[in-house]
Amino acid sequence: MSTLTSASNHSGQAESGANVMTFDADDAMVKKFILASLTFGLVGMLVGVILALQLAFWPANLDLPWTTFGRLRPLHTNAVIFAFTGNFIFAAIYYSLPRLTKTPMWNQTLSQIHFWGWQAIIVSAAITLPLGFTQTHEYAELIWPIDIAIALVWVVFAINFFGTIATRKVKHMYVAIWFYMSMVITITVLHIFNNLALPATLTRSYPIYSGMTDALVQWWYGHNAVGFLLTTPILGIMYYFLPKSVNRPVYSYRLSIIHFWALVFIYIWAGPHHLLYSGLPDWAQTVGSIFSIMLIAPSWGGMLNGLLTLRGAWDRLRTDPIVKFWAVAVSFYGMSTFEGPMMSLRSVNSLSHYTDWTIGHVHGGALGWVGMAAFACFYYIVPRVWKTTLHSLSLATAHFWLATVGIVLYIVAMWASGITQGLMWRAVDEGGQLQYANFMDTVLQLMPFYWIRLVGGLMYLSGLLVMLYNIGRTIQTSGSAVVAAPPAAFAK
Amino acid sequence: MNPLIEAAKDGLTQGWLMGGMTIVFLAFFVAWSLWAWAPFNRKSMEAAARMPLDDGFPARGDL
Ligand code: HEM
Ligand code: HEM
Numbered sequence: 343m344s345t346l347t348s349a350s351n352h353s354g355q356a357e358s359g360a361n362v363m364t365f366d367a368d369d370a371m372v373k374k375f376i377l378a379s380l381t382f383g384l385v386g387m388l389v390g391v392i393l394a395l396q397l398a399f400w401p402a403n404l405d406l407p408w409t410t411f412g413r414l415r416p417l418h419t420n421a422v423i424f425a426f427t428g429n430f431i432f433a434a435i436y437y438s439l440p441r442l443t444k445t446p447m448w449n450q451t452l453s454q455i456h457f458w459g460w461q462a463i464i465v466s467a468a469i470t471l472p473l474g475f476t477q478t479h480e481y482a483e484l485i486w487p488i489d490i491a492i493a494l495v496w497v498v499f500a501i502n503f504f505g506t507i508a509t510r511k512v513k514h515m516y517v518a519i520w521f522y523m524s525m526v527i528t529i530t531v532l533h534i535f536n537n538l539a540l541p542a543t544l545t546r547s548y549p550i551y552s553g554m555t556d557a558l559v560q561w562w563y564g565h566n567a568v569g570f571l572l573t574t575p576i577l578g579i580m581y582y583f584l585p586k587s588v589n590r591p592v593y594s595y596r597l598s599i600i601h602f603w604a605l606v607f608i609y610i611w612a613g614p615h616h617l618l619y620s621g622l623p624d625w626a627q628t629v630g631s632i633f634s635i636m637l638i639a640p641s642w643g644g645m646l647n648g649l650l651t652l653r654g655a656w657d658r659l660r661t662d663p664i665v666k667f668w669a670v671a672v673s674f675y676g677m678s679t680f681e682g683p684m685m686s687l688r689s690v691n692s693l694s695h696y697t698d699w700t701i702g703h704v705h706g707g708a709l710g711w712v713g714m715a716a717f718a719c720f721y722y723i724v725p726r727v728w729k730t731t732l733h734s735l736s737l738a739t740a741h742f743w744l745a746t747v748g749i750v751l752y753i754v755a756m757w758a759s760g761i762t763q764g765l766m767w768r769a770v771d772e773g774g775q776l777q778y779a780n781f782m783d784t785v786l787q788l789m790p791f792y793w794i795r796l797v798g799g800l801m802y803l804s805g806l807l808v809m810l811y812n813i814g815r816t817i818q819t820s821g822s823a824v825v826a827a828p829p830a831a832f833a834k
Numbered sequence: 835m836n837p838l839i840e841a842a843k844d845g846l847t848q849g850w851l852m853g854g855m856t857i858v859f860l861a862f863f864v865a866w867s868l869w870a871w872a873p874f875n876r877k878s879m880e881a882a883a884r885m886p887l888d889d890g891f892p893a894r895g896d897l
Pocket of ligand 2: 564572612617635637638679685686695696703707711712
């Protein structure tokens with residue numbers, strides 16, 4: 343193993359061709375994962391837009407069982423979380439892990455099994471969910487045979503991942519790798535324990551937990567799925583790709599270490615904030631709330647580390663879409679990790695729970711943080727693995743504005759409708775009777791907000807289409823640039 | 835036993851548990867921070883921070 347210092351002898355400058363390592367086999371996997379992420383991102387977000395339309399205009403349910411809101415909603419969440427975000431995370435890991443360890447992925451066959459296995463799982467999800475096969479646990483809807491397939495494919499990935507780390511040629515494991523590792527380990531444990539069930543038929547099973555225990559395990563899973571799929575891997579990705587994008591080291595490496603340990607330490611305990619005012623013992627609810635408040639510190643530490651790394655490149659913010667995407671992604675990370683702890687306070691949760699406020703919070707994190715980080719990475723990685731230059735910088739900038747305005751419309755509409763709902767549900771008249779006892783009273787008030795959310799979602803989706811076109815044109819010119827040719831995204 | 839006393843006893847145990855956890859967590863946090871900011875770690879921290887840029891791959895503007 344070469345030591346860190348010897349590794350850092352060549353200091354980040356463009357090197358002569360002979361010194362540049364290539365990972366062509368891994369880059370081929372990166373390409374596949376990116377194309378899969380883009381495809382399923384398109385499908386998942388299209389379904390999101392359809393859901394938004396259904397909520398504003400019920401006939402869009404089409405009066406068919408397969409296209410009703412209840413069946414399409416899990417299709418949306420599974421597609422965007424496991425297919426869009428999942429494939430994006432794998433692409434970023436297959437790209438950055440070999441480069442950080444100076445070691446190709448451990449076993450190319452495992453890489454292939456990982457890729458094709460994961461896509462097969464997604465396809466089976468896309469078939470079973472609209473048909474109505476479900477375990478009815480949120481984000482864990484897939485039926486038991488698919489759950490077993492997920493576990494197997496995940497273990498294949500884990501072996502490949504840890505095999506690479508074990509054979510690495512650089513001793514120090516950069517902080518991004520720690521974040522990736524936390525995902526690989528935690529998701530294994532979460533997935534297995536939340537899906538323990540007794541199969542009755544091929545499509546039906548009974549969970550081994552019941553009642554409150556089931557709810558607690560479910561939200562321990564649900565919360566940490568958010569934590570270890572939508573947060574920590576993306577943070578690892580941030581720690582590699584953001585410094586790369588601005589060509590300067592992370593603002594504080596020390597802070598990143600504290601950020602990592604504090605975050606993973608605290609995250610695991612916060613699940614009960616999804617069960618406030620439930621049958622869960624009070625003290626467990628309190629533990630959930632306390633740990634959620636504590637989460638502000640590491641989360642904002644990470645956000646500041648990202649923003650302060652960007653600080654040295656503010657001049658590029660005006661011209662470089664990748665820097666723009668990162669700036670907005672990190673800001674939305676900061677926003678949702680402030681909003682989340684506030685929603686974990688019992689008094690706030692009594693208003694926000696069951697309302698669109700939660701939906702606004704979710705999409706602040708999902709569209710603002712996860713989505714924007716994904717777009718930043720795609721614009722960074724695509725020209726590099728296809729060895730070319732980005733087709734159009736102005737289209738990327740157009741994408742940025744469509745997405746940003748789309749998010750703002752989406753979440754502002756949801757705040758407004760969420761608070762409206764919450765306040766109307768708790769309003770009582772002088773006699774102590776519910777003022778809006780008829781549920782329709784509240785629903786009708788929300789319609790304008792639902793239409794605004796639809797517009798926001800459509801803008802976000804159009805941005806994605808612009809990116810797909812841009813990336814498609816970029817790939818057409820594949821191979822036109824060699825390493826050490828003119829700046830990638832700056833070419834046009 | 836009297837349910838109130840029973841509840842108080844549980845509360846006490848939980849109080850100790852949470853207090854203990856707080857102390858353990860805080861100790862880890864302080865120790866980690868001291869380690870991260872320790873002068874002897876300065877060089878290796880700075881080198882580690884440069885790892886993505888030193889991975890032999892052209893960063894922005896170099897490709
Ligand atoms: C064009 C983009 C999108 C649109 C229009 C959209 C729309 C929607 C709608 C209408 C719902 C149902 C809300 C309800 O039940 O009241 C929903 C739920 C959800 N969406 Fe999206 N979505 C989009 C993108 C995404 C992305 C990219 C992610 C994740 C990375 C995501 C994650 C979720 C989650 C986790 C839920 C369930 C929330 C909960 O149960 O609290 N969405 N989305
Ligand atoms: C410090 C960080 C965070 C805390 C403390 C937090 C807290 C919360 C709380 C209290 C809820 C509402 C629970 C309820 O009333 O049912 C919630 C829901 C949710 N949050 Fe967060 N949040 C944080 C960050 C994030 C981030 C960054 C994302 C996404 C990338 C996210 C995604 C979600 C999702 C998907 C739900 C909906 C769960 C459901 O289906 O009910 N959260 N969060």
